[in-house]
Amino acid sequence: MLLLPSIAFLALLILVPMVQALLLSVQAEGGELTLEHFRRMSSDVAFSDAFRNTLVLLILIVPLQIALALVMALIVHSRIKGHAWFLYVYAIPLAISDLAAGILWLAIFTERGYLNTVLQGVGVLETPHTWLAYTDFATLLAAIVIAESWRATALVLVILIAGLQLIPRDYFEAADLFGASRLRRTIHVVLPLLRPSLQSALIIRTIFAFQTFAVVFALAGRNMPVLYGEAYNWYSLNRNPNVAAAYAVVLLTLTIGCTIVYLRVLHVGRAETTR
Amino acid sequence: MHDRVTRPILCALAVAALITGACSTTGTPTTGPSGSGAAAAGKPFVFASTQFTPVEEQERMRTKILAGFNAAQVDFITEAENDSISRITAEAKVGGQGQVGLLGYENGQFGTLATAGYLSDISSLLGKYTDRKIPQDMVTLGKLGTSTQLYIPWMQATYFLAINKKALPYKPDGVDENALTYDQLIAWGKNIKDKTGLARIGLPAGPNSLLHRLLQGFLYPSYTGGLVTTYKSADAVTMWGKVKELWAVSHPQSTTYAFMQEPLQSEEVWIGFDHVARLINVLKAKPNDFIAVPAPAGPKGRYYMSVVVGLAIPKTTPNRAGAEALIDYLLKPDTQVTTLRENSFFPVVDVKLPSDLDKGLQLEANAVAKQATAKDAKVVPLPVGLGAKGGDFNKALVDTFQRIVIKGENIQTVLNEQGVLLQKAVSDANAPCWGPDGTSSGPCQVK
Numbered sequence: 205m206l207l208l209p210s211i212a213f214l215a216l217l218i219l220v221p222m223v224q225a226l227l228l229s230v231q232a233e234g235g236e237l238t239l240e241h242f243r244r245m246s247s248d249v250a251f252s253d254a255f256r257n258t259l260v261l262l263i264l265i266v267p268l269q270i271a272l273a274l275v276m277a278l279i280v281h282s283r284i285k286g287h288a289w290f291l292y293v294y295a296i297p298l299a300i301s302d303l304a305a306g307i308l309w310l311a312i313f314t315e316r317g318y319l320n321t322v323l324q325g326v327g328v329l330e331t332p333h334t335w336l337a338y339t340d341f342a343t344l345l346a347a348i349v350i351a352e353s354w355r356a357t358a359l360v361l362v363i364l365i366a367g368l369q370l371i372p373r374d375y376f377e378a379a380d381l382f383g384a385s386r387l388r389r390t391i392h393v394v395l396p397l398l399r400p401s402l403q404s405a406l407i408i409r410t411i412f413a414f415q416t417f418a419v420v421f422a423l424a425g426r427n428m429p430v431l432y433g434e435a436y437n438w439y440s441l442n443r444n445p446n447v448a449a450a451y452a453v454v455l456l457t458l459t460i461g462c463t464i465v466y467l468r469v470l471h472v473g474r475a476e477t478t479r
Numbered sequence: 480m481h482d483r484v485t486r487p488i489l490c491a492l493a494v495a496a497l498i499t500g501a502c503s504t505t506g507t508p509t510t511g512p513s514g515s516g517a518a519a520a521g522k523p524f525v526f527a528s529t530q531f532t533p534v535e536e537q538e539r540m541r542t543k544i545l546a547g548f549n550a551a552q553v554d555f556i557t558e559a560e561n562d563s564i565s566r567i568t569a570e571a572k573v574g575g576q577g578q579v580g581l582l583g584y585e586n587g588q589f590g591t592l593a594t595a596g597y598l599s600d601i602s603s604l605l606g607k608y609t610d611r612k613i614p615q616d617m618v619t620l621g622k623l624g625t626s627t628q629l630y631i632p633w634m635q636a637t638y639f640l641a642i643n644k645k646a647l648p649y650k651p652d653g654v655d656e657n658a659l660t661y662d663q664l665i666a667w668g669k670n671i672k673d674k675t676g677l678a679r680i681g682l683p684a685g686p687n688s689l690l691h692r693l694l695q696g697f698l699y700p701s702y703t704g705g706l707v708t709t710y711k712s713a714d715a716v717t718m719w720g721k722v723k724e725l726w727a728v729s730h731p732q733s734t735t736y737a738f739m740q741e742p743l744q745s746e747e748v749w750i751g752f753d754h755v756a757r758l759i760n761v762l763k764a765k766p767n768d769f770i771a772v773p774a775p776a777g778p779k780g781r782y783y784m785s786v787v788v789g790l791a792i793p794k795t796t797p798n799r800a801g802a803e804a805l806i807d808y809l810l811k812p813d814t815q816v817t818t819l820r821e822n823s824f825f826p827v828v829d830v831k832l833p834s835d836l837d838k839g840l841q842l843e844a845n846a847v848a849k850q851a852t853a854k855d856a857k858v859v860p861l862p863v864g865l866g867a868k869g870g871d872f873n874k875a876l877v878d879t880f881q882r883i884v885i886k887g888e889n890i891q892t893v894l895n896e897q898g899v900l901l902q903k904a905v906s907d908a909n910a911p912c913w914g915p916d917g918t919s920s921g922p923c924q925v926k
Binding site: 250310332336337339426427437441444 | 676677684685686687730731732734735736737745746747867869870871873874878881882885
């Protein structure tokens with residue numbers, strides 16, 4: 205009974221648009237069912253690239269961010285001098301919108317940007333290097349991974365810090381009592397107990413990685429199509445909501461698939477999640 | 480518990496309020512009287528346009544450009560093309576008088592309303608403007624392929640090249656920058672690249688760029704003399720070969736550029752090809768560092784796309800006399816100059832531009848004039864009659880560019896495959912040929 209308002213809320217703002225998107229993706233102009241929009245999507249020049257790029261970004265960004273966030277969380281949690289300061293600095297990107305972050309990194313990587321100015325200033329480069337050229341996919345990809353990691357690692361960090369703070373002090377004291385080194389303590393005590401938080405962080409971060417768009421849009425333009433960006437292009441530039449919806453359905457399927465895999469692989473017992 | 484129950488309801492209410500708020504602002508006129516005249520004659524009416532979408536431009540339209548119009552009370556509003564067409568269609572279906580008295584659309588946007596017969600015949604007005612010398616091809620465009628005048632040209636825009644003076648020392652010998660050809664532009668870019676090691680020509684090929692217009696209005700007709708009817712011709716294959724050469728000397732970051740004024744301002748690019756409104760900021764900011772020159776010519780001539788914005792009176796106008804008076808006011812030389820000063824759209828009437836014009840605008844005005852009066856100049860309109868299929872049409876062309884130039888696929892294979900999509904867009908819209916493709920009885924055929 206008490207759940208009713210939240211169910212109504214979810215239904216109104218999530219379930220209804222989801223069903224609408226599904227319908228849009230399979231309905232022809234006359235209202236009859238069709239797979240034409242999916243055919244159009246899969247035969248589109250950008251589709252296979254977008255699919256590949258989205259997965260490549262996901263595979264590169266998610267593990268990197270989880271590792272980085274874990275190190276950062278341990279630094280903050282270690283209560284070393286100035287740990288609170290670290291937290292504030294790490295959290296800054298959380299306050300910046302995706303596109304603003306993309307434009308910020310564009311100002312760094314573009315040919316007349318800060319990076320080239322600094323490199324030329326210290327004498328590493330004689331003429332400016334074009335980091336964001338369509339001809340050099342690896343550098344372009346690296347620039348996007350750096351920018352995206354900067355932007356979204358803090359999100360994972362916040363979840364992990366919350367998880368760390370839930371671990372009772374007794375465990376650490378016990379580990380100390382048995383003479384465990386800091387590394388052993390991290391591997392044998394912290395990581396296993398952090399698993400529920402890691403799982404949430406992984407799921408949330410993966411979902412967001414599928415939605416990577418604005419940073420890629422700003423840095424790579426048309427060079428690196430991603431699924432989410434193609435949905436946007438089809439809706440706003442090509443004025444075709446049906447194909448855009450087909451992309452949305454693909455993303456939805458991928459997201460649900462990944463979430464199920466995570467839940468199975470990292471299977472966190474009920475006892476752990478409710479601890 | 481109280482909180483858990485009320486919060487979602489409050490959220491839902493807030494969302495509902497936002498939605499209704501948004502609807503009500505798009506559906507009704509947003510300003511008070513723009514003409515200061517208290518002695519307004521006739522009914523107040525709405526002047527609806529698809530132009531001046533930025534808020535500052537709308538504000539300048541209401542407070543500066545329309546300031547001297549006193550014949551009736553006018554509410555200027557900007558609407559998206561589809562919304563505006565739906566509104567006029569609805570008003571026409573209801574019959575009688577509607578709210579909208581005058582329309583200001585791009586040439587290609589009038590098609591749907593003209594075909595449906597919702598626009599008034601304003602041929603009788605033309606006689607009044609012979610002394611204002613509106614170019615005849617532009618006046619003819621206003622017939623929209625019929626025998627009656629359905630709109631009168633109001634203002635225009637086009638595309639040209641903005642060139643940083645730093646590029647001039649690298650100009651190949653014997654080249655007149657005011658009469659460039661595409662071959663010379665490529666040679667110029669190659670020269671810069673060979674001597675400085677940097678590609679300094681910039682093409683707007685990023686998302687939200689107007690690359691499709693450069694293909695539709697400049698490259699295709701200049702090389703093939705057409706667009707749809709020559710899409711996969713031998714001339715088109717030659718053209719794409721040239722585009723690849725041009726791309727090879729263009730900045731490799733071009734695929735991220737939407738507005739060329741930005742890379743021109745940072746000097747990442749020295750030679751930029753774009754729409755007047757996407758170059759004006761850099762020319763206003765650094766008028767002494769730049770020159771502005773006409774678009775290059777190809778083997779078939781110096782084709783350039785002219786964005787003509789016209790004024791039409793819907794049959795449901797609540798104040799026909801007021802709408803006619805407003806057309807007259809907007810076509811006055813003084814108003815045309817004010818429109819240029821405030822919102823960077825160029826006059827269609829013969830007018831001497833004042834000497835105190837902003838230097839950047841002066842550069843643009845000179846380039847536009849040189850382009851229009853060049854010996855080999857031929858004007859191309861925006862695509863006509865594509866309506867909602869315009870997106871598919873543009874995408875077919877941009878994807879052609881993507882596959883041939885960026886991915887290096889075989890030119891003829893790509894043209895054959897993309898030609899099918901281009902044909903589908905034209906056939907779905909049932910659009911007859913336009914502009915350089917001539918005329919056709921059924922949908923224009925890709926050849």
